[in-house]
Amino acid sequence: MTEQTFVGVKSARGWTVGLFAAMAVAACYTGADSTFDGTPGGGSAGAGGVAGGAGAGGGGGSSDCLPTAVQQLLDAQCVSCHGNTLVGGAPFPTRNLADLQAPDPSAPGATVAEGSLARILSDTMPPGGGLSGAQKTAYQQWIAAGAQGVACGGAGGAGGGGGDPYGTPTTCTSSSNWSGSNGSRMRPGESCNKCHNFGISGTVYPTAHEPNDCNGVSTTMQVVVTDANGNTVLTLNTNSAGNFRSNSAIPAGGHVKVVANGSERAMAATPSSGDCNLCHTEQGAQSAPGRIMAP
Ligand code: HEC
Ligand code: HEC
Ligand code: HEC
Incomplete structure (x- = not known):
């Protein structure tokens, strides 16, 4: 049996960590629609990677973004279900500041941000838990500080990374298909x-x-x-x-x-x-x- 040496079980996803220098600025996608390709506020859209899709540009100083640690937490742990597509009965998206400031339908008077805190701390979101202590702390501190937006990336023009990794077009990346013969390499993608x-x-x-x-x-x-x-x-x-x-x-x-x-x-x-x-x-x-x- 192989010893597991990976740290931060569910957080170490390539599309949120370390791929793009732009993650150093707050990733900001504040557009009202669900595409993450550009944002009001002055930044030009950054070139995203294949997995990340097109990232939003830096927002030129508006306060519509989440602190980087909170945005990364959502990207890594929440948007696979609470994203552009709501998966498995997830009731609302949690993609960005605007989503988190919306009222929580099941908790009158509370925002989605506040409703999420309880679920994060009780290890019931993501289902089964899995957030690191550092992720929980970052989220808790943001709520405690008033759940405010922060400036979006300053100069603008940065971007890339982030976004919904499933928001990409259909493509055959390998540009190569099954040869037609039976065996272990047969019918990739099929049941x-x-x-x-x-x-x-x-x-x-x-x-x-x-x-x-x-x-x-x-x-x-x-x-x-x-x-x-x-x-x-x-x-x-x-x-x-x-x-x-x-x-x-x-x-x-x-x-x-x-x-x-x-x-x-x-x-x-x-x-x-x-x-x-x-x-x-x-x-x-x-x-x-x-x-x-x-x-
Ligand atoms: C694997 C899919 C999945 C992931 C990942 C996930 N959720 Fe959920 N979430 C759901 C589903 C399904 C529901 C509805 C059922 C329930 O309440 O348990 C839900 C419900 C919620 C609710 C309660 C909604 C209400 O009104 O009662 C909150 C808040 C929430 N999720 C926040 C989060 C946050 C924050 C994250 C990331 C830290 C996250 N979820 C990750 C699937 C997911
Ligand atoms: C019955 C349908 C179903 C089957 C069968 C299934 N999956 Fe999934 N899979 C899902 C759903 C729904 C999600 C998103 C919610 C979640 O993570 O639980 C998912 C998510 C995932 C993810 C995470 C995607 C992401 O980026 O968050 C991986 C990896 C994955 N599945 C691998 C597998 C593997 C490997 C198998 C076979 C051993 C498998 N799945 C079988 C339905 C299925
Ligand atoms: C439409 C039916 C069909 C589908 C779908 C299919 N196979 Fe096959 N597979 C076959 C047939 C027919 C053979 C040849 C049987 C033989 O040689 O006895 C075969 C043979 C194999 C063999 C070698 C014999 C064995 O059983 O070890 C492997 C391995 C294999 N398939 C793997 C896969 C994998 C993996 C997938 C899915 C990605 C898949 N197959 C999907 C029909 C299918």
């Missing part, structure tokens, strides 16, 4: 158990929306399965089509995550099936946000 009876199977892709039979990640990544106590029970490597499979099943109450280069992307819920591509289709089925995406 394997339509024809097989694997315990766990699926495909990891570089971006959120990729068509069936398009080959997935070309570098080897790990799909790690943990049991209800968080112990690793299985580590599967993706092959050159991005496919992975095993005859073992996910243990009751277990969890799955994708790990690569010290970053990871974890599914919060316990999958109800090991046939990952059943839900992780091109656009996502059964509330899944899209493909299983590389961290």
